[in-house]
Amino acid sequence: MANLNTKWRAENTYDAIVVGSGMSGGWAAKELTEKGLKTLVLERGRMVQHLVDYPTATLPPWETKYPKGRIPPQEIKDHYSVQNRTGYALTEYTKHFFVKDDENPYTQDKPFDWIRGYHVGGRSLLWARQTYRHSDLDFTANAREGVGVDWPIRYADIAPWYDYVERYIGVSGQAEGLSQLPDGVFQPPMEMNCVEKDFKSRVEATLHRRVTIGRCAHLTDPTEEQLALGRGPCQFRNMCSRGCPFGAYFSSNSTTLVAAERTGNLSIRPNSIVTTLILDPKTGKADGVRVYDPERREDLEFYADVIFVCASSLNTAWILLNSTSDRFPNGFGNGSDQVGRNVTDHQYNAGATADAPGYEESYYSGRRPNGIYIPRFRNLGDPASERKDFRRGFAYQASASRPTWDRDLTGEGFGAARKEALSQPGGWVMRLSGVGEILPYSDNRVTLNHDLKDETGLPTLRMSVSMRENEAAMRQDMQVAAAEMLEAAGFKNVKTYDNPYAPGLGIHEMGSARMGRDPKTSVLNGHNQMHECSNVFITDGSAMASAACVNPSLTYMALTARACEFAVSERRKGNL
C-alpha cells in the first residue's frame, strides 16, 4: 500500500497546479508552462476544445431545434431558472456552456444570481469581451475613503502587465488620454454608426462627457504572434458566445491554453473538482490538492511546489473554506476571517433609452460585437464631478441600432402590409446601460452550507450579499445622467429604466479573498500570494479589494501574469 501511494505520488507530482481553466487559469497555465514549469490544470467540468467543441458556431437560424433558438419554457423551469436570468445569454446556441441549476444548488439568504459555466475555458468563452484598465482613482479609493482595505498595489505596479496582456490577447479600442480610464495597447477601433457619431459629438460638446467606442478583446489587426496561434480577425458575425471559429475574440480555449499546450509542459485534467488544498503540517505549505472525479466517483490527490487557485471568486472561497486543518480551522489561509467576505459585483440594468428620428435613410452592415462606451465622469477628484449622494462612479455601455423583424411579433395586423413592414428595419433606438461600482462590505459574504449537499455529497455555498444606500443613490444617477445625455443629443421619447437586478447578475463576482497589506485584514499580499501560505497564489476575482466600475477580466489576467513571474522567481530562489 505504501508502495502504491509512493508510486501514485511520483506519477502525480508537478511543478505547478492551476485550479480552473477560465480567464485567470488559462493565463496561469500559459505563463507557468512558458517559464518551464510542468503544470497540471484541473478543471471541474468537461473538456471544450477550440473549434471542435463549438457545435452551434455556424448554425444558421433555420437549423435551430426551437423557435429563434429559445430554450423551451419547461426546460428553463427544470434546469435553468437562475442561468436564464440574464434574459439574453442562455439560448439553444449557448446552453452547453452553462451549468444546470438543479445539479448545482446553492442557498440564497438574499437574492443572488450565480451564472456559471463549468467546462474547460470557463466563462472566457461567454464573456462580453469588454476590456478596460483600472486606474489609480480605483487603486487609491479604499484608502482615501476608509472603505475596505487599501489595495497593496498602484497603477504603476500593474501598468506594464496590462500592456503585456493587451498585446497578447488583442484589444480593439481608441486611445482617449483619460486619467480615470488609462489607454492601452490597442488594435484599430471598431466604427460607430451614424447615430452614435452624432450622439458623441453633441454629448461631448454640451455635457463634456467623453464618448468612445468600446474597448473589446477582438482582433481587428492581428499580430504575427496571434496569427501563429491560429487566430484571425473579427468577421463581425456577433455570434461570439457560441465559440468563435475564427479565434477572433480572446478565450482560454483559443489562446492561452493553446500556447500552454505548445510548450509541452501542460497537462490538463477535466472532470476534476478540487475539494481541498492539502496542507503539509511540517512545512506549513500546501502539498497539493484533493480532487473529486465525478466520472470515476473517487477522490484523487495531486501534488506540486506551487498552486494557483483560479476557480472563480466564489468557488475559490468554497475551496478555501472547505480546506480545514488544525492549522487552519476556519479555512485555508483564513486567519483573517476575510475568506468569503467583501463579495462584490457590478450593478447593471439601469439607464435610459430614446428614439432617434431623422436617420431613416441610414443603416449599417455587419454585426459589431461591441458597443460604445461612456467612461466614468462622477467623483473624479475635482469639485465639478463630485457627488454628495454617493461614492465612486459608473460608466455606460451603449449602442444605437435599428430593430429588425422581431420588433413586433404579436401586435395587431396580419398579411402582406405587415410582412412588408417587418421586412424593413425599424426606427433608430439608442440605449444607455450603466455599469456601477458596488462597494466591498464585510458582511456581504458567502459561507459553507453543510445542510445542503450537491449530488456528489459536497457542501454548497450560502449567499448573503446585498446592495446598500450608496448603490441605490448611484443607481438613481445612472438613470438620470443617461436621460440627460439622450436629451442633450436631441433624441426623442427619452425614458429611464430600472430593471430588476440582484447581485451576481453582473457576472463579475469579486472580493472573496482580497489582497491587502495586512495579514490580519486580508488574505493575499501584493503579489496575490497568500499571507499565510507562501506557495499558494489566488489570481481570479477573489483578489479584488474593490470592484471599480470597469469590466474586470483584464485586471485578473494582468494580476495573474504578474503573480506568475513573482512565483517562478521566488521558487527559483527557494523562497516558496
Added chain:
Amino acid sequence: MLTRRNALHGLSIVLGASAVGFTVQALPAPVLAQQLAGPTALTSKQAAVLDAVAELIIPATETPGARAAGVPAFVERALATYCEAEQAEAIREGLTSLDRDANEAHGKPFASISEAQQVALLSPLDIAAANTAAPSQHFFRALKELVTIGYFTSEPGATLAVRYDPVPGQYRGCVPLSQIGRGWAI
C-alpha cells in the same frame, strides 16, 4: 495576413462550411425534409387550418410566403417540442374553433372558404388577440408569433424577405439603407 477569404477557407475545413456561400431561390429540400420529419401535434383538420392561417399571416408576395417557407411544419414542431402543454392546447383548440366558425358561417372548413371569408373570420380574432389583457392565453397571438418567427428564420424568409449575411467580414457603421434595401435577418 489572414484575409476574409482565407478565414472562410479555414472555417470550411474545420466545420464543413454548411453556413456559407449558398444562394437560395428554390426551397432547400433537405432542410424542409428535416422539418417535416419532426413530431406531429395536430389532427389533419387542424393542420389544414394552420396551413391556411400561416399563409394569411405571411402571404406570398414578391417573396415566398409562409407555406413555401415550410412554416406550418415549423409551427407543428414547435407545438410538439417547444410550447408548454397549456399553450399548445390553446392553439390546437383555436385552430379547431376556426374550422367550426367557417362551417357555421359558410358550411365549409376554413381551408375551403374564400380568402376574403377567411380574412373576415380572422380579423376580429386578431384585434382581440393583440389587445387582450392576458396575451399568453390567446391562441392567435401565440400563433402569430410562431408563424412570424418561423418565417423570418426559415431559409427562404431569412435570405429573400430580409437580408442574411452569415459572415459579414467587416462592420460599416453608416450605409445608405438603399444599398441594403431591407432589414437584416439577424
